[in-house]
Amino acid sequence: MSIAEIGEFGLISRVVARLGAGSKTLLGPGDDSAVVAAPDGRVVACTDVLVEGRHFRRDWCGPADVGHRAAAANLADIVAMGAEPTALLVALCAPADLAVGWAEELATGLSDEAALVGAGVVGGDMSSSPTLTVAVTALGDLGGRPPVLRSGAQPGDILALSGRTGHAAAGYTVLSRGFRTPKILVEAYRRPEVPYAAGPRASAAGATSMIDISDGLLQDLGHIAAASLVAVDVRTEAFDVPPAMRDAATALGVDPHQWLLAGGEDHALAATFPAGTALPEGWREIGTVHDGEGVTVDRKPWSGPAGWDHFR
Amino acid sequence: MSIAEIGEFGLISRVVARLGAGSKTLLGPGDDSAVVAAPDGRVVACTDVLVEGRHFRRDWCGPADVGHRAAAANLADIVAMGAEPTALLVALCAPADLAVGWAEELATGLSDEAALVGAGVVGGDMSSSPTLTVAVTALGDLGGRPPVLRSGAQPGDILALSGRTGHAAAGYTVLSRGFRTPKILVEAYRRPEVPYAAGPRASAAGATSMIDISDGLLQDLGHIAAASLVAVDVRTEAFDVPPAMRDAATALGVDPHQWLLAGGEDHALAATFPAGTALPEGWREIGTVHDGEGVTVDRKPWSGPAGWDHFR
Numbered sequence: 001m002s003i004a005e006i007g008e009f010g011l012i013s014r015v016v017a018r019l020g021a022g023s024k025t026l027l028g029p030g031d032d033s034a035v036v037a038a039p040d041g042r043v044v045a046c047t048d049v050l051v052e053g054r055h056f057r058r059d060w061c062g063p064a065d066v067g068h069r070a071a072a073a074n075l076a077d078i079v080a081m082g083a084e085p086t087a088l089l090v091a092l093c094a095p096a097d098l099a100v101g102w103a104e105e106l107a108t109g110l111s112d113e114a115a116l117v118g119a120g121v122v123g124g125d126m127s128s129s130p131t132l133t134v135a136v137t138a139l140g141d142l143g144g145r146p147p148v149l150r151s152g153a154q155p156g157d158i159l160a161l162s163g164r165t166g167h168a169a170a171g172y173t174v175l176s177r178g179f180r181t182p183k184i185l186v187e188a189y190r191r192p193e194v195p196y197a198a199g200p201r202a203s204a205a206g207a208t209s210m211i212d213i214s215d216g217l218l219q220d221l222g223h224i225a226a227a228s229l230v231a232v233d234v235r236t237e238a239f240d241v242p243p244a245m246r247d248a249a250t251a252l253g254v255d256p257h258q259w260l261l262a263g264g265e266d267h268a269l270a271a272t273f274p275a276g277t278a279l280p281e282g283w284r285e286i287g288t289v290h291d292g293e294g295v296t297v298d299r300k301p302w303s304g305p306a307g308w309d310h311f312r
Numbered sequence: 313m314s315i316a317e318i319g320e321f322g323l324i325s326r327v328v329a330r331l332g333a334g335s336k337t338l339l340g341p342g343d344d345s346a347v348v349a350a351p352d353g354r355v356v357a358c359t360d361v362l363v364e365g366r367h368f369r370r371d372w373c374g375p376a377d378v379g380h381r382a383a384a385a386n387l388a389d390i391v392a393m394g395a396e397p398t399a400l401l402v403a404l405c406a407p408a409d410l411a412v413g414w415a416e417e418l419a420t421g422l423s424d425e426a427a428l429v430g431a432g433v434v435g436g437d438m439s440s441s442p443t444l445t446v447a448v449t450a451l452g453d454l455g456g457r458p459p460v461l462r463s464g465a466q467p468g469d470i471l472a473l474s475g476r477t478g479h480a481a482a483g484y485t486v487l488s489r490g491f492r493t494p495k496i497l498v499e500a501y502r503r504p505e506v507p508y509a510a511g512p513r514a515s516a517a518g519a520t521s522m523i524d525i526s527d528g529l530l531q532d533l534g535h536i537a538a539a540s541l542v543a544v545d546v547r548t549e550a551f552d553v554p555p556a557m558r559d560a561a562t563a564l565g566v567d568p569h570q571w572l573l574a575g576g577e578d579h580a581l582a583a584t585f586p587a588g589t590a591l592p593e594g595w596r597e598i599g600t601v602h603d604g605e606g607v608t609v610d611r612k613p614w615s616g617p618a619g620w621d622h623f624r
Contacts, residue, residue, distance in 0.1 A: 026354055027459060030539070032392040032524050033358035033452070035459050038350035042338055045434065046345035047449055049403040051441040080344040091361040091447045122357065125447075129363040135403045135437075135447035137359055140345070147339060147347050212344050227342070 067109020379421020
């Protein structure tokens with residue numbers, strides 16, 4: 001059954017039935033707007049859009065995968081401020097011949113990913129469009145802490161990482177060459193594993209800056225370097241190449257460090273901490289902050305692409 | 313110059329330069345997320361998407377018009393809860409050959425419309441897409457009042473309207489027949505005039521239910537009737553047909569009441585108030601609430617289409 005057959009309001013009621021309420025949901029879907037608790041007196045908000053053919057392919061990712069990815073991309077931007085996610089809103093633009101089941105599974109994926117952090121899908125919009133597009137907004141609460149910005153890194157700080165990099169990029173390369181394994185890489189591309197708890201934990205431990213790694217570690221560290229007016233150096237010896245990634249890299253003729261250092265979409269978190277900080281659980285040291293500008297790898301410029309530009 | 317030529321980050325910096333800060337903006341664009349004041353301890357949130365070819369045509373609306381419309385559609389959903397808008401977030405999906413100036417003017421339109429209510433454009437996202445799409449999220453603050461829901465109408469209540477209906481639909485019909493006048497109708501389609509202050513004012517005056525008229529008065533009143541388990545009757549004598557609309561209707565062979573009662577996109581507000589309420593400034597009585605179900609016009613069923621379905 002297509003969404004044209006059941007109509008906008010039929011689709012909305014079926015999709016809403018898939019959504020669980022979050023602990024901060026005061027008024028969920030069904031009215032002109034939702035109402036979400038903001039106990040801190042401030043609300044953290046971000047938006048991130050996924051476009052078919054650009055961010056996902058329906059033959060590579062099922063609808064629940066797309067839901068997980070769309071939610072994760074947004075929830076990661078909330079925790080990268082040191083905040084706890086509270087809610088998602090979702091605008092779905094879809095061809096009228098899209099199967100109703102696809103939209104329902106998308107909703108399940110969004111709701112399940114949000115449930116990992118106790119957030120609810122509280123509202124949304126739907127429109128027909130020739131291009132399948134999922135635009136998500138996430139909200140969060142700072143719990144009384146200041147937001148951790150990109151601009152606070154200081155020379156002498158430790159550079160640390162939580163979560164994995166390169167897995168989604170390796171999975172993307174594997175899929176784009178027509179393979180379906182190694183499973184660990186393909187699954188990492190389909191559903192990122194975001195270290196959600198690491199964001200607020202870094203904030204509580206005194207992180208001076210933090211960013212979600214969505215476009216590639218080196219490119220995203222470039223934003224910290226630019227905003228903080230510092231230089232950032234990454235040590236490659238801090239990165240183990242997992243066996244599955246090493247095998248895939250050899251088979252595909254790729255330098256695995258290109259994936260690890262410049263691959264996006266795993267939504268790891270990078271942060272800087274004052275020297276001597278005992279890094280909180282889930283964080284590991286990967287480099288240092290210095291006087292200067294830009295990002296280096298083992299104190300040398302990186303010769304490969306640093307990341308992703310959505311219009312190039 | 314196209315957005316492909318300046319790239320994602322070049323485009324972002326040009327667009328952000330067009331945005332004014334709102335009075336509730338604590339952290340604007342440039343980090344992983346924005347931070348907005350939520351003094352009430354709750355945040356009202358909604359999302360509404362505009363798709364080229366479905367919600368706008370570039371030959372009918374300039375980029376600033378599209379910005380005004382996208383902002384207005386969302387801000388209206390916030391005030392329809394009785395809340396004051398505080399912020400917008402915007403995801404722009406655009407073909408890589410879109411002119412940079414188009415995106416800049418879009419941002420100006422969004423920012424200018426938000427400025428009417430003191431809100432800022434605090435964040436966003438950009439992606440390439442074959443389909444030009446503007447997905448907006450709005451946030452708002454309830455100022456200590458309960459949200460005004462669709463479900464609170466009571467038999468005996470007054471039905472009231474703030475703002476105009478039918479103008480945008482008439483302008484749409486005029487444009488779709490190849491005309492560019494009457495100016496008042498075409499301009500109403502391009503840039504809705506939303507009675508923003510009327511929403512919080514209705515809440516303060518004790519409105520029992522409220523809704524933004526986006527799809528058509530009768531269809532949207534149907535949501536109030538269904539949510540409140542009541543019948544709603546609209547009196548046509550409460551609607552004057554403005555001269556420009558009467559002339560256009562005659563010339564185009566349209567019943568102007570079809571525009572007034574079933575035309576969407578003006579973003580008027582409809583609300584119900586207890587009998588005997590002195591209606592606040594900007595509101596006028598247009599009907600009554602009864603025991604029963606559904607929406608009638610002069611106590612009879614409406615024979616024309618009631619409104620708009622986005623997938624039909």
